[in-house]
Amino acid sequence: MKILHIDKASWDKGVLKSGETYRLTGPVKDKDTHAFKNLNDGELPDMGYVETKMSPKALLFPRSEVMLTYSTNPHDGNCNIMKEASKAYPPRAVIGIRPFDAKAIQLVKLNFDTEEYKDPYWLKAYEACTFVGLAINQPSITDFSTSCNTGPFDETGLDVLVVDTGHGFLAKILSTKGQAWADAAGFNIEAGADAASKITAMKKEAEANIVSKISVDKIAGKTVLELFDAGHWEDTAFGCINCGTCTFACPTCWCFDIQDETYGTQGVRIKNWDSCMTGLFTMHGSGHNPREYPYQRTRQRFMHKLKYFMDKYQEGIMCVGCGRCIKQCPANIDIREICNTMNQ
Amino acid sequence: MINYTENIRKISGDLLKSGKVDVVIGYKKGTLPGINEPFLARTPEDAQKLVWDSQCRLNLANYLTNRKENVGIVAKGCDSRNIATHIIEHRVTREQVTVIGVPCTGMTDKNKLRELAGGEITALTEKDGIITVTSRHGEKTVEKQDLLQSNCANCLHRNPVINDIPCADPVPEINTARNDAEIKAIEAMSPADKWAFFEDLLSTCTRCYACKNACPLCYCPTCFVDESRPQWVGKGDDPIDVRTYHTLRAFHCAGRCTDCGACEAACPMNIKVRLLTGKMEKSCFERYGWEAGLNTEVRPALDTFTLHDPEEFIK
Ligand code: SF4
Ligand code: SF4
Ligand code: SF4
Ligand code: SF4
Numbered sequence: 001m002k003i004l005h006i007d008k009a010s011w012d013k014g015v016l017k018s019g020e021t022y023r024l025t026g027p028v029k030d031k032d033t034h035a036f037k038n039l040n041d042g043e044l045p046d047m048g049y050v051e052t053k054m055s056p057k058a059l060l061f062p063r064s065e066v067m068l069t070y071s072t073n074p075h076d077g078n079c080n081i082m083k084e085a086s087k088a089y090p091p092r093a094v095i096g097i098r099p100f101d102a103k104a105i106q107l108v109k110l111n112f113d114t115e116e117y118k119d120p121y122w123l124k125a126y127e128a129c130t131f132v133g134l135a136i137n138q139p140s141i142t143d144f145s146t147s148c149n150t151g152p153f154d155e156t157g158l159d160v161l162v163v164d165t166g167h168g169f170l171a172k173i174l175s176t177k178g179q180a181w182a183d184a185a186g187f188n189i190e191a192g193a194d195a196a197s198k199i200t201a202m203k204k205e206a207e208a209n210i211v212s213k214i215s216v217d218k219i220a221g222k223t224v225l226e227l228f229d230a231g232h233w234e235d236t237a238f239g240c241i242n243c244g245t246c247t248f249a250c251p252t253c254w255c256f257d258i259q260d261e262t263y264g265t266q267g268v269r270i271k272n273w274d275s276c277m278t279g280l281f282t283m284h285g286s287g288h289n290p291r292e293y294p295y296q297r298t299r300q301r302f303m304h305k306l307k308y309f310m311d312k313y314q315e316g317i318m319c320v321g322c323g324r325c326i327k328q329c330p331a332n333i334d335i336r337e338i339c340n341t342m343n344q
Numbered sequence: 345m346i347n348y349t350e351n352i353r354k355i356s357g358d359l360l361k362s363g364k365v366d367v368v369i370g371y372k373k374g375t376l377p378g379i380n381e382p383f384l385a386r387t388p389e390d391a392q393k394l395v396w397d398s399q400c401r402l403n404l405a406n407y408l409t410n411r412k413e414n415v416g417i418v419a420k421g422c423d424s425r426n427i428a429t430h431i432i433e434h435r436v437t438r439e440q441v442t443v444i445g446v447p448c449t450g451m452t453d454k455n456k457l458r459e460l461a462g463g464e465i466t467a468l469t470e471k472d473g474i475i476t477v478t479s480r481h482g483e484k485t486v487e488k489q490d491l492l493q494s495n496c497a498n499c500l501h502r503n504p505v506i507n508d509i510p511c512a513d514p515v516p517e518i519n520t521a522r523n524d525a526e527i528k529a530i531e532a533m534s535p536a537d538k539w540a541f542f543e544d545l546l547s548t549c550t551r552c553y554a555c556k557n558a559c560p561l562c563y564c565p566t567c568f569v570d571e572s573r574p575q576w577v578g579k580g581d582d583p584i585d586v587r588t589y590h591t592l593r594a595f596h597c598a599g600r601c602t603d604c605g606a607c608e609a610a611c612p613m614n615i616k617v618r619l620l621t622g623k624m625e626k627s628c629f630e631r632y633g634w635e636a637g638l639n640t641e642v643r644p645a646l647d648t649f650t651l652h653d654p655e656e657f658i659k
Contacts, residue, residue, distance in 0.1 A: 031548055032455065032614055050463070053612060054550070063550065064580030138480070140464055142376070239382035241406065243554035245612050259579055272580045278553075280570045330402060330554050330610035332374040332381035 003199070004182060005191035007168040012044055014185035015095060021184040022093040022130065025059060027052055036094070045095045047134060047164065055251030055324060056101050057108060059094060060125040063248075066268045067121060067258075073265035082269065087121075089128040093181050096134045100143075100320040102157030103150040104251030105131075107320070110313050111254050121271070130177045133158040135199075137206055142323030144212035144336060149316040152210070153203035163199055170195050214339045216317055219306055227307055228299070232341055237298035239331035244275030246325035246333070247301065252318050255281070276300045302338050348396040348446060351511040352418055355444050356391035359416045359509075365442050368416035369407050370394040377468035377477070378457050382407055394418065396511075397470050398452045398488055401609035403602075405560040409435050417441060418511075420448035422495075422604035424504035425637025426560040429600055432643055435563060445507030447515040449473070450488070450496030451605070455614055457491060460484050495605035495618060498523040505638055522629060527622050542587070548613045549586050551579075555617050556593055558610035561600045568592060594620035599628045599645030602637050 006014065018024065019039070026045025027034045034049040036056040068082040109126065112119040136143070136152035145151050155161050159178030163170045170191055173179050182188070219227065247253040257274035260267055274281055277298070282291045291297050309318035319335065326334050356368040372383035372393045380399050384407075385391045396418065404417055405426035415436070419427055424443055431438050452475065457465060461479035469476045476485045500522065503514045533541060553569070556562040568576050569589050577592075578585040594617075601621040608618050628634040631654055634645040642648075 064582070141466055235384060235386075238384045238407070239402075241402075241554070241557040241610070243557040243610065244552040245554045245610075248550050248552045249612065257579060259575075261578055261580075261582075270580050275552075278570065279566075280572060283572070326376065328612040330558055330606075330612075332376065332379045334375040334381075337375055 002173045002179075003191045003195040004171040004173065004187050005168060005189050005195065006171055006187050010187070011047075011169055014187050015044060016042065018093055018181055018185035022091050022181065024093055024095060025056075026095040036097075047096055047162075047169075049096065051098075051140065051324075053324070053328065054249060055104065055322065056094065056097055057104065057251045057254075059092075059129070060105065060122050061108065061112075061254065061256070061273075062271075063273050065121060065271045067271050068269040070260075070267045070269070071265055072262065072267065076265075084120075085268070087124075089124045091130065092125075092128050093130045093132055095132045096162075097131055097158075098136060098322070099133050099152060099154035099156070099158065099161070100136075100145045100148075100150045100322045101251050102131050102133050103145075103148075103154055104157075104320045104322070106157045107252050107315065107318060108254050110315060130159045130181045131157060132160040132162060132171075132178070132181060135161060135163045135202070135206070137164065137202065139206060139210045140323055140327075141211055142326045143210055143321060144214050144323065145321035146207055146210050147212075147214045148319050148321035150320050151203075152206040153199070161199075163202060165198065165202070170199060172199065212321070212323070212336060214321070214336050215343055216306060216310065216339065218343045219339075220310060222307075224303075224307060224311070227342055228303060230342070233299045234295045236338055236341055237295035237333075240277075240294065240298040240329075240333050241331055242277045242279075242294045242297055243330065244273075244277050245328050245330065247275040247277055248273060249324040249328050250319075251322060251324070252305070252320060257281075276304070298333070302335065302342065305335070306339055306342060348511055349394065352394050352396055352444060352446075353391050355509050355511060356385055356394055356416055356418075357388040359442060359444075360385065360391055361388045364414065365416035366413035367411075368394070368418070368444070369404050370418035370444075371396065371400045371404075374399065377465045378452070378454060396446060398450065398475070398491075399468075399470075401451045401454070401493070401606060402558055403560050403604040403606040405430055406558065406606065408441070409560070409563045411436060411440075414440055415442070416444055418444045418446060419504050419506070420446045421499065421501045421504055422448075422602045422637075423560075424506045425501065425602040426604060427506055428637040428640045429602070429644065430560065431640045438640060441506075441508075443504060443506045443508045445504035445510045447504070447510065447512050448496075448499070448502045449515055450492040450499065450502070451609070452488065452491040453493040454609060460486060460491065493605045493609065494526075495603045495608075499603075500635070501638070506640070522626065524622070524626050526619060527626050530619065530623070543583065545615060545619065546583070546586050546590055549590070549615055550613065551581065551586060551589060552612065554610040554612060555607040555615075558606040559597070560604075560606070561597050562593070564596075568596075590617065590620055594624055597621050598624035599634060599647065600636050601625050 024039040027049040028037050033053045066085045070082050112122040159175045161172040255274045256271045259270050283289050305318040359365045368385040371380040373395045374380040403423050405423050430436050461477040462481045463479040465477050467478040473488045475488050628645040632645045
């Protein structure tokens with residue numbers, strides 16, 4: 001694989017230049033955090049950012065997305081006929097995405113891109129993207145990504161892996177899409193022969209700095225019912241207030257709810273984020289709710305992530321160990337602890 | 345704080361041993377520095393896991409709602425006022441509850457802690473009103489007083505109002521009057537500025553609902569935002585729906601909010617939702633001299649009336 005060397009001044013110039021070919025998206029300061037946003041003309045991604053509270057999943061799976069439009073006006077030729085909302089998907093470069101977040105997109109893809117069902121909105125947005133990742137040199141104390149088939153330098157979901165060496169960037173080109181973006185940016189200076197070993201050394205060091213680990217070996221061997229009926233759930237879930245904070249922040253949580261909103265005779269069908277933590281999520285039309293009690297909803301989240309997903313897809317767990325849910329949970333519900341309890 | 349923890353453990357252990365209560369609601373030590381986890385102790389052994397320090401931001405009255413057993417509950421001043429409100433509103437009975445009262449010296453503001461550390465907090469210790477946070481950039485030591493949540497710095501009732509078994513002697517109160525400076529600043533704005541202010545305030549809200557779910561007042565079996573037969577509010581990120589949610593919620597809390605700060609502490613986006621409930625409480629105080637949850641007899645301001653209620657604002 002080709003590795004390019006980019007000094008910091010050329011980086012800024014090149015990124016802006018690539019903006020002539022791509023719509024640029026990257027981490028920018030947003031109040032007291034960073035968020036992935038479409039960059040304005042001349043705006044640069046903040047490559048010194050530490051984390052974004054919300055994962056970049058919204059780039060492909062927005063909080064609220066209009067899918068279809070309709071009219072209920074009998075005088076309209078298309079009355080009561082759903083039309084696909086018109087949207088453009090120009091090539092987009094997602095710059096500075098963290099390796100675990102890019103890996104999460106691959107996990108979400110397992111759901112939105114199956115033999116049977118393909119979510120056209122997610123897929124078109126996905127295909128338009130080139131993922132230019134930024135390796136994590138200093139993992140957070142809540143980062144357990146190396147226990148989740150990914151890690152601070154994971155290349156899985158990326159087209160380019162950028163490593164900040166302090167003096168400049170090394171950019172490892174991982175796909176033709178990645179090469180195309182580098183060409184558009186005018187990045188073409190190959191790094192010296194020691195670049196690959198430099199990246200390997202930095203990767204080793206970053207991985208060694210990960211203090212958090214989980215293990216799911218015993219969960220894999222247990223039956224669903226054994227885990228589901230285990231006596232601990234009411235106590236494990238006691239502190240959980242069933243807000244959706246963890247599910248909204250999580251890069252791999254993919255649940256959605258479809259809603260029609262009509263203004264006068266014009267309407268839209270919207271796909272909104274939903275959360276298994278709410279009662280309404282499983283409320284039947286009859287009024288019966290199979291997850292009547294709050295602890296059942298908490299159990300669902302962890303059973304889905306750590307057991308159902310693993311059994312269904314055979315691709316590990318539905319968690320990349322980013323630690324967002326741990327940091328943001330107001331009640332200190334910690335997936336690592338719950339995983340330990342389940343894995344006993 | 346160490347003696348608070350020891351006393352809470354002892355009192356809770358005794359209560360569970362004697363059978364006076366079936367469970368004790370408290371906190372156990374968190375998995376991250378700067379936060380603890382609400383915890384249900386069922387046995388005297390469990391009670392030994394209980395802790396207390398300045399990182400117990402949630403309001404434990406929230407965990408009392410609709411419980412059927414006899415419950416011991418560790419409660420700081422504001423929690424105790426929400427327990428009183430729960431009793432008035434028939435969420436629990438007075439007989440069912442044994443309050444292990446914590447004379448409170450305030451909770452730290454999670455954002456002030458983070459700012460102080462200058463990055464991720466890797467360790468936190470607290471001793472005699474002094475807090476030390478450690479991060480990659482080293483260690484910082486500050487008086488806890490300088491790190492308080494704003495509701496705690498402005499608190500008028502640090503000592504529990506229901507206090508069956510105090511875990512320590514009362515602490516001196518630090519304020520004698522409401523501090524409404526922030527609310528007054530908003531009141532003084534022009535309508536256009538107010539609109540812009542609230543638009544910005546709520547602009548990052550994801551409607552995760554941590555604020556309402558952390559609130560002991562928000563116990564409705566079906567919140568209006570979850571009404572689906574028919575639906576009352578849109579469920580997406582349309583700013584109109586976001587504002588509707590926040591405004592209505594604030595009104596539902598009017599005359600009941602104890603300014604415990606759990607909503608703000610819970611918000612992952614650090615939205616100051618107390619600016620909305622604070623306006624309600626300011627009005628209730630100015631109109632009716634009302635502060636929520638000070639006893640278990642008088643119903644909340646908007647839940648009752650007298651012939652002398654001011655009414656010049658009804659047009
Ligand atoms: S685990 Fe935490 S963040 Fe998730 S719903 Fe429960 S309280 Fe909210
Ligand atoms: S479950 Fe938590 S740690 Fe795992 S990917 Fe989701 S937010 Fe990150
Ligand atoms: S907790 Fe914060 S982000 Fe969540 S709904 Fe409330 S104000 Fe919005
Ligand atoms: S609205 Fe906020 S401050 Fe008021 S009682 Fe509820 S959680 Fe506490």
